[in-house]
Amino acid sequence: MASPPVTVAGWGRVLWRGALMGAVTYGCLILLLALRLIERPLFGLRRPWTPFITQFVCKSAFVILRLPLRVTGRPMRQRGALVANHASWLDIFALNAAQRGYFVAKSEVEHWAAIGWLARATGTVFIARQGREAKRQQRLFEDRLRMGHHLMFFPEGTSTDSIRVLPFKSTLFAAFWSHGLEEVMWIQPVTLAYHAPRGEDRRFYGWWGEMDFAPHFLMVLAQARQGRLEVIFHEPVPVDAFADRKALALHCETEVRAGLAGRL
Template identity: 65%
Template sequence: MAVVIYGGLTLMLLLRLVERPLHGHARPWTPKITRAVCRAVFPLMGIRYRVKGAPMTEIGAVVANHVSWLDIFSLNACQKVYFVSKAEVARWPGIGMLARATGTVFIRRDPREAKAQQALFEERIRAGHHLLFFPEGTSTDGRRVLPFKPTLFQAFYSDGLDKVMRVQPVTVVYTAPEGEDPRFYGWWGDMSFGPHLLKVLAAPRQGRVEVVFHPPLEVAAFAGRKELAAAGEALVRGALPG
């Protein structure tokens, strides 16, 4: 896994030296490397991977439930997206480098920066990027969906952006290995990354993950961010077993 991930990162950085001057934010080449690397991780780990539905091609954003660090691979393996993440992730060893290289948008939970972040979202969306964020605001045990926070949805109601874009809800469903706790792949609360990573990698048998794409929601069809967030939350929750 390390060879595949960091080998792909090296190739991506080299290709970006040519891609950036020619295309700027567009990134027509490097996301293909990201998808290939993330897809390769699952057979290496022995986790079965399945996709239901299809990612949208229209201008817009993607919202999903947040279960684990595995979400990065699950959601990147089947679509071209750019994650929205808290600023602290940029400083995490190893992961921060990967996040920066793949075009992650880092934000601070500071109301004073809300306008600047909204402008950044709009710039990236109008550039054709599908930004992906987790409206729950934190990860869970994978058996439930927390209420979606509507704050980031406000960025979709500026300067007529709501007239041209859609939001696609996505549900990530993890099934634990046979005989394990149903929450096996969940990484939440005060769990440390290292021990959880080792537990998953050391499992003699693995489970599966399914990524479910729901029909995109037209932003203009909803009166405001709260209604849009609630509709996305209902679709994401509805695809979880039980």
């Protein structure tokens, strides 16, 4: 989907929205890093304070964009993870705005310019799928879960056009069947349903395939009348209620897919 040309008025919105989002994001990042100097010696990997800063930034992004965010259902209180469909770079903001948690990302993200720095600062868990680091990072993954951190990941493995759900890959679900985690962990499926602005392509907020980030980011910033976004929390389920990771992945996929179909 090609991005429409940005008008003069659109560039005005890009400038003030972009400047405000940058000021809020990096201003709060400085505050977060300063607070971590106190939080880390006292609590180690536990982060009782700084996730509130991340959540504030993400909520502020939707206010700045004038993109209404509606939350349906209740975020779980049990230990475990949230799994959602992946449609856009906005997903990160949406999930963090609705529920304080930590993303699970491929290890390559850690080295991305700007994004990798933000991800590390906000406590993202990086997973190497191969090599010597895989086992060490698997232990870190388990440690974070046992601490009560709510981890968040996208089992599709890639982003989509926002109007469909790809089959969930069961690979990451395997982490919940190790060292007794299946007896104490829960999983909550979450549907992200994007509604395009009136008159725009239904896939307006989707960011997928070979689409470049910058043009899509500018298009969203420039949009005068935004659409809306729904975050739908489905009922959490205990991991040990399922025979294996494939059964759990299929259940989550079915819930998310039904949630999206019901909204679109």
